[in-house]
Amino acid sequence: MTNEQWGQLKSDLQHSVGKNNYKSWIEPLELDNVSDGVATFTVPTSFMGNYISQNFGDLILYRVGLITPKVRRIHFQASQGKAEASAPARQSKPATASRASLTDGQIPAAPLDDRFTFDTFVVGKPNELAHAAAKRVAEGGPVTFNPLFLYGGVGLGKTHLMHAIAWELRQKRRDLNVVYLSAEQFMYRFVQALRDRKMMDFKEMFRSVDVLMVDDVQFIAGKDSTQEEFFHTFNALVDQNKQIVISADRAPGEIENLEDRIKSRLQCGLVVDLHPTDYELRLGILQSKSDRYSADYPGLHMSDGVLEFLAQRISTNVRVLEGALTRLYAFASLVGHEITLELAQDCLADILRASDRKISIDEIQRQVSDHYNIRLSDMIGPKRVRTFARPRQVAMFLCKQMTSRSLPEIGRRFGGRDHTTVMHGVRRIDELRQQDAQIAEDLEMLRRSLEG
Numbered sequence: 001m002t003n004e005q006w007g008q009l010k011s012d013l014q015h016s017v018g019k020n021n022y023k024s025w026i027e028p029l030e031l032d033n034v035s036d037g038v039a040t041f042t043v044p045t046s047f048m049g050n051y052i053s054q055n056f057g058d059l060i061l062y063r064v065g066l067i068t069p070k071v072r073r074i075h076f077q078a079s080q081g082k083a084e085a086s087a088p089a090r091q092s093k094p095a096t097a098s099r100a101s102l103t104d105g106q107i108p109a110a111p112l113d114d115r116f117t118f119d120t121f122v123v124g125k126p127n128e129l130a131h132a133a134a135k136r137v138a139e140g141g142p143v144t145f146n147p148l149f150l151y152g153g154v155g156l157g158k159t160h161l162m163h164a165i166a167w168e169l170r171q172k173r174r175d176l177n178v179v180y181l182s183a184e185q186f187m188y189r190f191v192q193a194l195r196d197r198k199m200m201d202f203k204e205m206f207r208s209v210d211v212l213m214v215d216d217v218q219f220i221a222g223k224d225s226t227q228e229e230f231f232h233t234f235n236a237l238v239d240q241n242k243q244i245v246i247s248a249d250r251a252p253g254e255i256e257n258l259e260d261r262i263k264s265r266l267q268c269g270l271v272v273d274l275h276p277t278d279y280e281l282r283l284g285i286l287q288s289k290s291d292r293y294s295a296d297y298p299g300l301h302m303s304d305g306v307l308e309f310l311a312q313r314i315s316t317n318v319r320v321l322e323g324a325l326t327r328l329y330a331f332a333s334l335v336g337h338e339i340t341l342e343l344a345q346d347c348l349a350d351i352l353r354a355s356d357r358k359i360s361i362d363e364i365q366r367q368v369s370d371h372y373n374i375r376l377s378d379m380i381g382p383k384r385v386r387t388f389a390r391p392r393q394v395a396m397f398l399c400k401q402m403t404s405r406s407l408p409e410i411g412r413r414f415g416g417r418d419h420t421t422v423m424h425g426v427r428r429i430d431e432l433r434q435q436d437a438q439i440a441e442d443l444e445m446l447r448r449s450l451e452g
C-alpha cells in the first residue's frame with residue numbers, strides 16, 4: 001500500500017465513520033510502513049492509538065486488506081516515542097487477523113476480535129436465549145438446529161456472540177474448519193471469483209467448511225446473484241449436516257428483497273432475537289468493562305454512581321455505551337483526574353445529548369391509548385369512567401416522568417385539565433404501581449416501547 005492509496009482510503013473512511021470521528025481520529029493517521037503483513041500507522045499519542053484500534057481497527061484492517069491482502073494486522077504507534085506507545089496491554093492489542101491456518105490466502109475468513117469471547121459477554125434477560133444458543137453451537141457437538149439465526153438491532157452483541165463461538169470452537173475443536181465472515185465479504189469474494197474465473201475454487205472452498213458463520217446477512221438482500229450463490233452454499237452445507245450461524249438486523253421474514261425460498265430456509269433452524277438492553281444489563285456490561293479498565297489504569301478512581309448514571313442515560317446500543325466508557329477512562333487518565341459524575345457529564349455531553357431522545361406528550365398519549373385499546377379522543381376527552389380515567393392517569397404519569405413538561409402544560413394537553421388534576425393522577429399511579437403488579441408491568445412496558 002502506498003501513501004497515496006492510504007490517503008485515498010483514508011478519505012473514503014469518512015463516509016463510514018462520519019465527519020466528526022473522521023476529523024478526530026482518522027485524519028491524523030499517517031501510514032508509516034507495511035512489513036511482514038503488518039501495517040503500522042503513526043498517531044500523535046498512544047491514547048489515540050488505543051482508541052482508534054478499539055473503535056475503528058477492524059474497519060481499517062478490512063479496508064486495507066481489500067487493497068493489500070497480505071496485511072493481516074494493523075498497528076498504531078505513538079509518535080511521542082516508545083514509552084508512550086506501550087499503553088495498557090488490553091487496548092493496545094492490534095486488531096488481529098484470524099489464525100494463519102485459516103487465512104493462508106484460501107478461506108476468506110474475517111479477522112476475529114480477541115475481546116469478543118464468552119468470558120467478556122455479559123448475560124441478561126434480553127440476550128440469555130441468544131447466549132445459550134451460541135454456547136450450544138460452540139460446544140461443537142452434533143448439530144441440533146440449523147441454522148442458528150441471530151437477529152437484533154445494531155450494537156446488541158450479534159457479532160460478539162459469533163466471534164465467541166469461533167474462538168471457543170477453535171480451542172475445543174481444532175479439527176473443525178470454522179469460518180466467520182460478513183455477508184459483504186462473502187459477496188466481495190464471490191464477485192472476485194467470478195471476475196477471476198475461479199468459481200470452482202470458490203465453491204470448493206466454501207463446501208469444505210465445517211462451521212460457517214455469516215454476519216449481517218441483510219446485506220445481500222437485493223443482490224441477486226450473491227443471494228443465489230449464498231443459497232447454494234447454504235444448502236450444500238446443511239445437506240452435509242454442517243453448522244451454520246447467521247446474523248441479521250431483523251427477522252428472516254422481515255428482510256425485504258430476499259427471496260422467499262431463502263427466507264424459509266433461514267427460518268428452518270433456531271431463530272433467536274437479541275432484545276434491546278435493559279438497565280440491569282447495561283449496568284452489568286459497564287461494570288464488567290470498567291473492572292477491566294481499572295486493571296489497565298491502576299490508580300484511576302471512579303466515584304460511586306457514575307456507572308449507574310451512564311446505564312440510565314445511555315440506552316441506545318452497547319457500542320455507544322462502551323465508547324462512552326472508553327472515552328471517560330482515556331480522558332480521565334489524560335488529565336489525571338478521578339472519574340466523577342461532573343467529569344462524565346462534561347466529557348460525554350455530545351453522547352448524552354444524542355441519547356436524550358425527546359419523547360413528546362403526543363407520543364405518550366398515542367402509545368397509552370393503543371396499549372389500553374381506547375380512542376385517543378376518549379383519553380383526552382371529559383369522560384370520567386374508570387376505563388378512560390385510568391389510562392389517562394397512566395399517560396399523565398408518564399408525561400411527568402419522561403418529558404420535561406410542567407404540570408399545567410400537561411393539563412392543557414389533556415383537554416385543558418387543571419394542574420391539580422394532573423398532580424392527583426400522577427400521585428395515584430405512583431401509589432398504584434407499588435401495590436398493583438399489573439400497573440407496574442404496564443408502566444414498564446410502555447416506558448420501554450417509548451424509549452425504544
Ligand code: ADP
Binds near residue numbers: 155159322
Ligand atoms: P452487533 O453485531 O449486534 O451490531 P456487536 O456484537 O458488534 O453488535 O456489539 C457491539 C459492542 O457491544 C461490542 O464491542 C460488544 O463487545 C459489546 N457488547 C454487546 N453486547 C454485549 C454483552 N452482552 N456483553 C458485553 N459486551 C457486549
Ligand code: MG
Binds near residue numbers: 158159160215216
Ligand atoms: Mg455486527
